[in-house]
Amino acid sequence: MSADGLIVVDKPGGMTSHDVVARIRRLARTRRVGHGGTLDPMATGVLVIGVGRATRLLTYVIGAGKSYAATVRLGQATVTDDAEGDVISATPAGAVTDEAIRSAFAALTGEIDQVPSAVSAIKINGERAYKRVREGESVELPARRVTVSRLDVLAIRRGAPVAPDAVDVDVDVTCSSGTYIRALARDAGLALGVGGHLTALRRTAVGGFTLAEAATLEKLEERAPEVVNLPLDAAADRFFPRREASADEAKVLSHGGPLDPVGIAGPYAVFGPGGGLIAIVSEREGRARAEIVLAPA
Numbered sequence: 001m002s003a004d005g006l007i008v009v010d011k012p013g014g015m016t017s018h019d020v021v022a023r024i025r026r027l028a029r030t031r032r033v034g035h036g037g038t039l040d041p042m043a044t045g046v047l048v049i050g051v052g053r054a055t056r057l058l059t060y061v062i063g064a065g066k067s068y069a070a071t072v073r074l075g076q077a078t079v080t081d082d083a084e085g086d087v088i089s090a091t092p093a094g095a096v097t098d099e100a101i102r103s104a105f106a107a108l109t110g111e112i113d114q115v116p117s118a119v120s121a122i123k124i125n126g127e128r129a130y131k132r133v134r135e136g137e138s139v140e141l142p143a144r145r146v147t148v149s150r151l152d153v154l155a156i157r158r159g160a161p162v163a164p165d166a167v168d169v170d171v172d173v174t175c176s177s178g179t180y181i182r183a184l185a186r187d188a189g190l191a192l193g194v195g196g197h198l199t200a201l202r203r204t205a206v207g208g209f210t211l212a213e214a215a216t217l218e219k220l221e222e223r224a225p226e227v228v229n230l231p232l233d234a235a236a237d238r239f240f241p242r243r244e245a246s247a248d249e250a251k252v253l254s255h256g257g258p259l260d261p262v263g264i265a266g267p268y269a270v271f272g273p274g275g276g277l278i279a280i281v282s283e284r285e286g287r288a289r290a291e292i293v294l295a296p297a
Contacts, residue, residue, distance in 0.1 A: 002027070002028035002029065002030060002051050002052070002224075002225045002226060002227050002228050003051070003052070003226075003228050003231055003232075004051060004052030004053040004054050004228070004231065004232040005050075005051055005052070005054050005228035005229070005230050005231040005232045005234070005235055006036075006048055006049065006050055006051070006054050006057065006061075006209075006228065006229075006230040006232075006235040007024065007048070007049040007050075007051065007215065007220070007227055007228055007229055007230070008046060008047075008048055008049075008209045008210075008213050008214045008215065008229065008230070009024075009046075009047045009048075009049055009214060009215060009216075009217065009220070010044070010045060010046070010047075010211060010214035010215065010216050011039050011043070011044055011045060011046075011047040011203075012044060012216070012217065013041070013042055013043070013044050014041055014042075015041060016038075016041050017035045017037075017038045017039050017047060018035075020035065020047055020049065020217070021033050021034060021035050021049065023217055024049050024051070024220070024227065027220055027221065027224035027225060027227050028051050028224070028225055028227050028228070029225045030051060030052060032051065032052050032055055033049060033050065033051050033055065034049070034050050034055040034058050035047055035048065035049050035050070035058070036048035036049070036050065036057075036058040036061030036062050036064075036206065037061065037062045037064075037066070037177070037206060039201075039203060040082065040084075040182075040201070041084070042082060042083060042084055042200075042201065043201040043202065043203060044201070044202045044203070045068075045069075045201075045202040045203035045204055045211060045214070046203045046204065046205060046206050046209055046210065046211055046214055047203070047206075048061045048206050048207075048209055051227070051228055052232070053232055053294055053296075054228075054232045054235055056292050056294060057232075057235060057236065057239065057280070060239060060240075060267065060280070061206060061207060061209075061239070062177060063177045064177060064206055064207030064239075065149070065174060065175065065176055065177065065207065066174070066175060066176075066177065066179070066203060066205065066206050066207075067172070067173065067174045067175075067203070067204045067205040068172070068173045068174075068175075068181050068201060068202065068203050068204060069170070069171075069172055069173075069200075069201075069202045069204055070170070070171050070172075070173060070181050070184075070185070070198060070200060070201045070202070071168055071169065071170050071171075071198070071199045071200040071201075072168070072169045072171060072184075072185040072188060072189070072196050072197070072198060072199070073163065073166050073167070073168050073169075073185075073196060073197055073198075073199045074093040074096065074101070074166060074167040074168075074169060074188070074189050074192060074194050074195070074196045075090060075091055075092060075093030075094075075163065075165055075166035075167060075189075075194050075195065075196075076089070076090050076091075076163065076166055076195055076196070076197055077089045077090075077186065077189060077195030077196065077197060078197040080117065080182070080197075081117045081180075081182035081183060081185060081186040081197050081198060082117075082182045082185070082197055082198040082199070082201075083197065083198065083199045083200075085197070089195050090165070090195070091193070091194040091195055092165040092194070093165060093166055093167045093192070093194040094158065094159075094164075094165055094167065096167060096192050096194060098156050100192060101153065101156055101167070101169060101188075101192065102153050104188045104191040104192050105151050105153050105169070105171060105184075105188055106151070107191065108148055108151055108184050108187060108188060109148045109149070109150070109151045110147070110148065110149075111145060111146075111147050112145070112146060112147075112148060113143040113144070113145055114143060114144060114145075114146050114179065114180065114183050114184075114187070115140075115141055115142070115143045115144075115183065116141045116144065116180050116183055117180050117182050117183050117186065144178060146175060146176050146178055146179040147175060147176040147179075148173065148174075148175045148176075148179060148184070149174050149175065149176075150172065150173065150174040150175075151171060151172075151173050151184070152171060152172045152173075153169060153170075153171055154170040154171060154172055155169070155170040156168075156169050156170075157169075157170070168199065169188075172204075174205075181198060181201055182197065182198040182201075185197050185198040207239060208238060208239065209238075213229065215227075215229060232277055232294065233271070233275065233276060233277045236269040236277045236280070236294075237269060237271075237277075239269075240267060240268050240269040240280065241264050241265070241266075241268040241269070242268065242269055242271060243262060243264060243268055243269070243270045243271070243281070244270075244271055244273075245259070245270050245271065245272055245273070245278060246273065247272070247273050249270075250270075250272035250273065250278055250295075253270055253278050253279050253281070253290055253293070253295075254272075254278050254279070254293060254295040256290055256293055258287040258288060258289045258290075259281070259287070259288040260287070260288065261283040261286060261287060261288045262283075262288065263283070264283070266281060266282030266283050266288075267280050267281060267282045267291055268280070268281055268282070269281075270288075272295070276295065276296075277294050277295070278293070278294065278295045279291070279292060279293045279294055279295065280292050280294065
């Protein structure tokens with residue numbers, strides 16, 4: 001059976017994140033597998049997978065900042081705000097200037113209130129929004145505050161044979177967790193009055209995990225069941241600030257007891273004298289308390 005830890009997968013297109021989890025369960029020979037942030041089926045790139053005890057780190061991975069390379073098609077709006085949905089309106093975009101396009105994307109940077117795509121996994125009264133839309137319901141989701149720290153327009157391409165009246169815009173985005181890139185595509189198209197949707201999306205980073213260390217499913221197949229490329233201790237060391245605990249502190253913390261604070265902005269990882277991970281800790285009310293204890297029982 002595979003060791004506890006994280007796997008940085010380069011997800012192929014055409015698979016759901018759950019499909020990837022199912023594949024890793026088979027390769028790692030364990031049911032205890034989860035993912036750190038959904039990627040739509042059409043999207044590719046970095047998907048962080050947790051195996052064994054490392055699944056408990058995924059809540060932090062999900063909340064990490066993310067980076068993407070994307071292509072937005074201006075001139076067509078779709079029901080899903082991406083290429084998987086039917087086109088609901090088409091407006092010639094050839095007359096839209098490069099300057100106007102750059103300005104529309106620039107307006108979507110910083111802290112913004114973003115309305116998620118109606119066809120999303122957000123729950124409304126316990127039911128996924130996309131399920132309600134597919135059942136013919138009209139769904140309006142409330143806006144949420146997200147941060148787009150970087151949105152660079154890399155290229156503006158006109159006159160594509162498949163859509164001569166459309167304009168394709170290649171962008172690089174770094175944003176907070178919960179940001180919908182297809183909603184950025186939709187909103188840029190709305191601002192320009194021509195509609196817009198996402199035609200390609202590749203996640204290039206989640207927190208400090210990048211494509212450079214991502215493995216394809218084919219590569220993981222070759223080395224199964226040893227599929228973990230970041231064992232639990234190393235993964236925590238990469239993702240969190242580090243604190244060393246004495247033998248006495250390690251014993252207290254491994255049983256869920258608090259430690260004295262040391263002034264590290266949490267959450268942070270606490271390691272015992274032997275170098276093993278004990279817990280993820282945060283400091284509040286003058287104590288350092290475990291959020292999750294990861295030392296082996």
